[in-house]
Amino acid sequence: GAGFEASLGTLLHAALEVSSNEAELEQFVQSNWHTLEFEASWQESGQKRRALNMVAALGQYLRDAGELVSAEQKFEVSIGRLVIAGKIDRVEKDPDGGLRVVDLKTGKTPSAKDVENHRQLAVYQLAIRSQYAEPLAGGRIVAVGDQKLKVLDQPAISGEFEHEVLELLK
Secondary structure (H helix, E strand, O other): OHHHHHHHHHHHHHHHHHOOOHHHHHHHHHHHHHHOOOOOHHHHHHHHHHHHHHHHHHHHHHHHOOEEEEEEEEEEEEEOOEEEEEEEEEEEEOOOOOEEEEEEEOOOOOOHHHHHOOHHHHHHHHHHHHHOOOOEEEEEEEEOOOOOOEEEEEOOOOHHHHHHHHHHHO
16 A cells, blocks of 8 residues: 555665665665565565565666765755755766766656656755755656666756746745
């Protein structure tokens, strides 16, 4: 159910925060698996297989990921009278030195069009731009909910999209 999905998502986010490769991800998930609750024991083995497939997909992502700048980066950004605070799953530096915000999705995978106009990623970009001197490389959704890796990029926020997001938040 939804409760298990949320718990599994929390576990995978925590694993990503402290791991740099697939072996570390798997060990974290295995050692914390007992924290998840199941309605029936038969559900556990199927869900564990699913979770380990998601771990493998995350491991695949980490092999090619940019340099980790920060995991679970806290932010607070003021836009007009609005103050937005939260945490960004990962901030990575791309090979050209630009910063990319990365959001892990363990549920439904969004479409490429959805990511292009993804306001949460846009706000993350605005927050990172206010905290670092490096240029933005954009935003990224790392989706593993389908038990395979799907990486969807958002360009660095600028122009009309930035104006739209700022107007929405005023």
